[in-house]
Amino acid sequence: MTTEIFIEKQGFMGDGIGYINGQKTIVPFAAKGDTLKVKIIKQNSKLIQAEIVEVVSPSPMRAVPPCKYFGICGGCEMQHLNQDLYIQTKLEVVRNAINRAGGLIENIEFIDVSPKSRRKAKFHTKNGKIGFYKRNSKDIVEINSCEVLSDKIIEKLKSIRKNGASTEVIELVEENTIDIAGFKVPYNGFFLQASRDTNEIIANLILPTLNNDDKISDLFSGVAAYSLYLYKHALKFDAFDGDDKIDNVISSLKVNHQIDNIRFFTRDLFKSPLSHKELPKYDSIIINPPKNGAEPQFIEIAKSKVKNVHIVSCSPISLERDLQHLVQAGYKIQKAALIDQFKWSSHSEVYLHLIR
Secondary structure (H helix, E strand, O other): OOEEEEEEEEEEOOOEEEEEEEEEEEEEOOOOOEEEEEEEEEOOOEEEEEEEEEEOOOOOOEEEOOOEOOOOOOOOOOOOOHHHHHHHHHHHHHHHHHHHHHOOOOEEEEEEOOOOOOOOOEEEEEEEEEEEOOOOOOOOOOOOOOEEEEEEHHHHEEEEEEEHHOOOEEEOOOOOEEEOOOOOEEEOOOOOOOEEEEEEHHHHHHHOOOOOOOOEEOOOOOOOOHHHHHHHHHHHEEEEOOOOOOOHHHHHHHHHHHOOEEEEOOOOOOOOOOOOOHHHOEEEEEEEEOOOOHHHHHHHHOOOOOEEEEEEEOOHHHHHHHHHHHOOOEEEEEEEEEOOOOOOOOOOEEEEEEEO
16 A cells, blocks of 8 residues: 655655654655655654655656665665755754754855765675675675775775675775875775875865964874874874874884874773873864764863864764763864765764864
8 A cells, every 4th residue: 555745854864754644754765845655664653664656746856866776785875865955964964963062053064075986895795795785684785886986996896706705794995005195005904084085175174273383183093194184284293093003104104204293102092082181282183083982082172271173073973972072161163064975875074173
């Protein structure tokens, strides 16, 4: 049995939201403004989940997905939205998280990242197949093209598929040597931004705030990418990360390229965050925590006297929690940007500059 529904708004996962007999209904791959025939899949007292049977009247905000695997592959969620609705949907998620934290901001810059620029990916193997999981399944869809991934990764995937895989999970990177600010860095598993352009985009957002005599603390630094992009524009950079594989990489870069104003410290910032007593010697903090955030470190920053804080976050959920500490301590947001490196997904990379 089918029923007709009009999609009133877009959900943060890219699903359409409408109402059947007054009850909120979630419809995957629907666009705001669609009139649809749908089949109810699940229903409880609070929510109906339905799937599209027929697009009766397509929304003017509906787009033709560029990828032939969209809707089958479990990767992308928003290729069915036109650019305006897509940007609006992603910005609303980030704006709501910032506002709930007390940041109260309207203007967030949306920075597009090119398709086919994702430089790392994780694939799964099952029953002789190699690819991504299908949507809502552990079955494998064997892709031969991708609008998100670098073509080099797809070629590597095809080669592995031809020769056979020996593990259940395969992680591929575009190149075994990564270009960071013009430096060639051998990749050994350290944290790497998903898109090849993202580090430079964020470094360029930070750059106008720096002075030549500034001392910078680069927290959860990974291979100190921001420090490497910016080292000529400030006096000193101290980079901290818990990954002990990074020390040798940075030491080699410093020697080979005569960089004398970056220091690296191996330190678990969850167990041992830089304290509010250690932080005042810095003019700015750059903090790029993992997806689950870094609340202990944000608590210490909030108690410090550091003037400038630059946050880079891949999770609006943990950002909301961590940002509250800075807002309550009197920090004000000067700039906000969404860097769309997780293209056509519900995930976003967020940059914030705060001052006190």
